[in-house]
Amino acid sequence: MFDYRFSWMDDELDMLSDAMRGFVEKEMSPHEARWQAQGHVDRDFWRKAGEVGMLCASIPEEYGGHGGDFRHEAMITYQQYAGRGHSSFGNGVHSQICAWYILEFGTEDQKKRWLPKMATGELVCAIAMTEPGAGSDLQSIRTRARMDGNEYVIDGSKVYISNGQQADLVITAVKTDPEAGAKGVSLIVVETAQAQGFRRGRNLEKLGLHGQDTSELFFDGVRVPPENLLGGVEGQGFRQLMTNLAQERLVICVTACGMLRRALETTIAFATDRRIFGGRLLDKQNTRFRLAEVETVTRVIHGYVDDCVARHRRGEFDAVSAAMAKWWVAEQTFEAVNKCLQLHGGAGYMAEYDISSMFTEARLYTIAGGSTETMKDLIARRYG
Template sequence: MKPSKDLYRTRALFEPDHEAFRASVQGYLKRHVIDHIEEWDEQGIIPRAPWLAAGELGFVGLNAPEEYGGGGVTDYRFRVAMIEELAKVNAASLAAGFSGQTDIVLPYVFDFATPEQAQRWLPKLVTGEHIGAIAMTEPGTGSDLQAIRTTARRDGDEWVINGAKTFITNGINCDLVVVVARTDESPEVGSKAFSLFVVEEGTPGFTRGRKLEKVGLKSQDTAELNFEDVRVPASNLLGDEGRGLHSLMSHLPLERLSIAVTACAGARAALSWTIDYVRERRAFGKAVAEFQNTQFAIAEMLTELEVTQAYVDDAVLRLNRGELDAVDAAKAKWWASEMHKRTVDRCVQLFGGYGYMLEYPIARAYADTRITTIFGGTTEIMKLIIARDTLGVRG
């Protein structure tokens, strides 16, 4: 057979600087990650070492301002290159943890923190010494942020927080948590009822519940968090009181684009593994790649991936220009994540029985992939966002 198509050939999205950065990520993965992925999955958690190593290289705080030790990089294409390299080696759990820090927690802090707050929290976040989490989801609320029941009550120079959160990425390892809480119980205030607070490790009343056992992403620590009369100083209010939901909405395009980028990267990795496998695996006297069904499946998956990738790449460029809105990010998120799920499922089928064996990366990817159509807003919520914007209706 002729050599198979290189699914990782340089796309028009990238320039030489991005490819040089990609090479440095590859070196990091060889030294600190690849040999430990199965061990971390067995332990059910990722240790601090790969975070600190990534921090030393500037990967964790890539987008944070330079005055706080970050890279000051506003070009999201560097993050795309890193996400793709993590997907290649099937490091989905580490990728999810890094995304929680770099694409979610850090932007909230450097966009809404006062200079004093930024100096307190950012330097250790960008080095990986501290790991951050954001606590939005509650038992029973899912994607309905207006239903949040966690409260924060002002008491002199402090806020007193009570409530419970669940499905919190980095929940076990986190050193600080951005908490969404209700600060006004009046029914007429609507979206102005919520504010953001930073709760730090060791604060009395802040405890972790279970480390949740998930279908996939076994070593990515997802946890329940509890807040019982947690007192934080008034200076731990992040942004303006009553602007919490506005702050969340303003950052959802980046979070959802991150998931779309991850989905495309995951689909590309799965398809690459599968192409190699069907070219080598023989059945009924010939390579599995020689069967027409295999050829049609590969052609369909590759086409769907590349069409999706074109939209997502364009969304990355729009993000860089400050032009990506919540609706277009929702389109990218739901379509790419559903494409990812379909692709990995079909790849498992082409692997046959071996596709169900965890010694093969496709089997672990199959378990890891399922969450992508759920977290960051379900596919159904994404469709509602798009439809309501298009039709101008609320129901």
């Protein structure tokens, strides 16, 4: 029923959209319940995703990617979350965050070492910023990297790290100069198979996203060669992290778009089949009004995110624009999904119904990538 074609689509992207929709239905949806139960996707699924071009779609072909741009990443994300194969696969972190850091800031050697294997799914990547005592305030991180001979030695811990249980590469935010504030932050890539002293903690239990592994990571004297310092220059980590935040927040908006579409379609189908007081739930005036509200919000969000992606492609999507889009889309999505869950009645509270997982995932959008309150503060700083 819901039909929206983004203004930046072309014939190639239409083909990609169809291919991804089919892949999600065939290779992801049948396994979603099992992945949620076991707390992670199957490791070999990463290779399957690499084979169909789902990984690193916007990375240049010379580094093993598929030579697209952010529109290709956006369409892959949209179809993943619009179909029932949505939350368990952490490709957003892998392809649209980690791979972009390596592409934009890595040395030529780093790009050639890591990106081709990330594109095939041979290597899974995570980014480790958050610590038990430091979230949005990255200047307060305590994980330290000091030089000892010709190696960095990393000590510290990270928490809430997506892809942490399966990651072969961990882009780790560290302090290389604890006295220099933001200018003392660097990003060092830890290759986990070779890192003595690296340890994965619990696969953390969460309110939602049960199929996506989220971990504690521990670094106890982990020795890393200097060639793994992202970009090869110390003290650039804070700037590197800030540079890509607008795109990371836009990824969350695209994710919300796809999931909200699925919530609307799922609820219409449920209301059509559900019988109550001698008729269909869909025929009740309150149901029709609520669905009309949700569809209106869904279309407005699609139009807004459509424009944001187009502006991002033109280089016009700045940090304030991203903050505005992220908080508003996240809050509106959660409110709309809440209405959809309410229309499911008691069934909406049951884990076997898809809307229940969408509700808990939508709650995360108001927190991940910077909370709603942080986004509003960032916007308001311009007022003086």
